[in-house]
Amino acid sequence: MPAYAYQGVSAKGRPIRGVATAENVGALKANLKREGVFLTSVNETNANSGAAAAAAGGGRGREVDFSGLFDRVNPKMVAGTTRLLGTLLHAGVTLPESLKAMTDQVESQRLKSILSDIAVRVNEGSSFADSVARYPKVFPQLYVNMVRAGEASGALETVLFRLSEFLEKQIEIQGRVSKALMYPIVLSVLGAIIVAVLMISIVPKITGMFADMQAELPWNTKLLIFMSDFMAGYWWLILLAIAGFIVGFRKWRATAGGRWVGDATLLGLPVVGELIRKIAIARFARTLATLLASGVQLLGALDIVRTLLGNAVLEKVVSEARDNIREGEGIAIALKRSKQFPPLVTHMIAVGERSGQLEQMLIDLSDAYDRETNQAIDKFTTLLEPLAIVVMGGAVGFVIYSIMGPIMMITEMAGKT
DSSP states (O other): OOEEEEEEEETTSOEEEEEEEOSSHHHHHHHHHHTTEEEEEEEEOOSSOTTOBOBOSTTOOBOOOGGGGGOOOOHHHHHHHHHHHHHHHHTTOOHHHHHHHHHHHOOOHHHHHHHHHHHHHHHTTOOHHHHHTTOTTTSOHHHHHHHHHHHHHTOHHHHHHHHHHHHHHHHHHHHHHHHHHHHHHHHHHHHHHHHHHIIIIIHHHHHHHHHHHTOOOOHHHHHHHHHHHHHHHSHHHHHHHHHHHHHHHHHHHHSHHHHHHHHHHHHHSTTHHHHHHHHHHHHHHHHHHHHHHTTOOHHHHHHHHHTTSOOHHHHHHHHHHHHHHHTTOOHHHHHHHHTOSOHHHHHHHHHHHHHTOHHHHHHHHHHHHHHHHHHHHHHHHHHHHHHHHHHHHHHHHHHHHHHHHHHHHHHHHHHHO
């Protein structure tokens, strides 16, 4: 029997939300009507349309819930739900009961629909891993494989705790990077707006005086007048050129060659390349340790880790390492040969392989590189913020200098006469 997430209005006009099972939408409406609830929208909880409106029975019109367009399941929701689900299982609650409790707990209608569908499928005999695998945009391959390994080993609650810790750590790192970039980005946008307003609105009014006086202007003032006239007359062309460049660049980056060249260039940049490498290594070590501790085999774990690095060059290194391991070689040797991983990383992995404590060594390595990442983010922010101020100040200073220079020159000429 399918499950539906619905919204309705009570007899007193109060909005009501919930999830219920019924043979079809018509039966659901009849059931809710007997309870004094008038249905306004309904979403069938299937794999393809968790927020799509379903057709009413008897040829009635289709009702669409537009709020679903803005209801997104973010990683923070998934991490919190995973931790709570692990807590319920650890307390002895069965998986179907835990999923039902989670469905009633979450506020997001989209996530409620997904959890309700997963609960129904688990009740019908499907595995938890197969059920969550139907929603790859919410539960990535890493999540599915770890859950599958946890079910196979009988330690699902332990795996869920590890998963939640891993997801929370990734969210924390992404938050630090976003926070570090926020101030320079806002500063750059404000600077661009200020310069654009000066060039389009203010500069033409002031430079018009220079044309009337027919004075010989310095090269920087001539350049400023040309740029101001061009921006005022062809601002639409500039916007089209910027939009075309962005679209073309994104299409180029989507190709295999463009992604390789772009990622290799980023790794070679000072400060930025160091930050990208440290974030990738921390993610590599923590993800691999989490997968191995959850019972996933090394080759399968490397396949998953490779897709999470976010850099084509490092992905190729891990892919080659996986192929070499199939031939009996150690992971440390394969990574060392690439020269993309620092000697400390390959040395610690080699020690872990020899001692049989690879998982713990990877955890220690990820903790160390998390600290290194935080330091690299602080260093990046320290350099980026003054750089943005210098660029913005330089642009504004050029405009002011190009205007004030001729004014002072004309003032001096007027004083001599």
